[in-house]
Amino acid sequence: MSLIEIPVGPQHPALHEPIMLRVKADGERVVDVQVVTGYNHRGAEKLGERNTWSKNVFLYSRVCGICNTVHAQTYTQGVEAIGNVEVPPRAQYLRTLIMELERIHSHMLISAVMAEIVGFDSLFMLIMRDREPVMMLKELVTGNRVLSDYYTLGGVRRDVDEVKKDKILKVLESVEGRMKYYKKVFEEDFTLSRRLGGVGVVRHDEAVRYSLVGPTLRGSGVKSDVRADDPYAAYGEIPFNVITYDGGDSLSRMLVRFDETLESIEMVRYILNHLPQGPIAPKTPIRIIPAGEAFSRVEAPRGELFYHIVSKGGDKPYRVKVRTPSFHNIINGVIAYREANIADVPVILASVDPCISCTERVLVIDERSGKARSLRLKDLSRGLLDGS
């Protein structure tokens, strides 16, 4: 048996974080996948030990561009738990609002990327067009389209008034209609169902044992969502359904995201209609936190986000451990590639919604001749290994 090793990655200009998948293949069939990491470790944990508590809100917002408010939430709620800081109810609702808006645009993004990877470029453009108004809503609420810096210890930095509320509700009405339509496309389109259905199957018991999280876990039928199981911010007061699909394949993982987006739109409506009155931040900034530790969990768009924060008292943390959902889903998620075709590798990788920038450049090495040549992700996903 002559195996070919195909390094997928490690650079991709469109997504973040470079990573490489070292795929061993027998013909078209994947035999083994090894994940090669370490291209861009930025040392945010070490840096956090030198920053003050309040400066770190900005640092940890920058761990991820797409889900920056959930990182700020996980960090601030951990610090607030150590310091016994009361967050006003209105701020809790506003935090929940911005996290759900973020989930909507994040799920739309990966749906668009998935459409592009399977070669459905027009669908990619349509979803990205419809995602843009949600980004503008994020700007409307926080003042910035991507990196929002909306959080402060004990509250948030901006309020929502009636004008903003009406604008958000109006935009979400059109987004809801579009997302229902795109869900139908993913369910019924022949090409999409053939490219995603039955591809990269992870069984229920394996998904838990391999510590997969988020839509990847719920796509295997495991009902686990931090928002429902371990409520934070205002989630304990907002009605919503935890979405699961039993298929365990790439299509199930995508459909979980579509249903979650529709749930999030309902949640935003509920939040805006039940927004409590009152202050949105403490009157005096919080600078000193007593000794203690917190294990902070948040449901990011990609799954459970975990921070372990240790304080020895004073104005700086002693240790901040950050564990992102993609760290589990990409590295432990290699079980999904068993028996897959090479052309399915990008589909499976995208189906766990990886926060990386890996798969555009592909180098194919023929072990017998030792010759190497490059391929683009698109060609790989279309099965054009011979470069035709």
Added chain:
Amino acid sequence: MSSVLDFLKSSGLNQLGSKQPRRYVFEVSAERLREVVGGLAKFKNIYVSSISGVDYVSEGFIEINYCLWVVDERFMVITKVRVPRDSPKVPTIYDLIPGALNSELEAYDLLGVVFEGNEKLRRGFLTPSEVASQGLFPLRKDFKV
């Protein structure tokens, strides 16, 4: 009373307090770690949320926090293992719960905790080669940046 908590309490472990709801913190010795995690792994639907190491340099030990989420019963079990800084060794749990692999690789590469029995441990998992080749562990408190 939940069956997972019953198991932990009947194991004679020292329980520590936690200010947060749904967090149960226990102290475990390195010798008993595999027995405790092996017992937990027999329950359905428990996953490793994180393995978080903290270097207590002036106290002379490294504390490893195994954070496991119990899906059905909705709480987190945290087992704390303390090992001396000059010889930080714990047995691996990756064969008991395969989802612990990435967290063990990370804790070894950044903090220098050796998970005995895990043959996949390697330097350079996250650190650049110039750090790994000098045998430095960036998250140790005596590593200056």
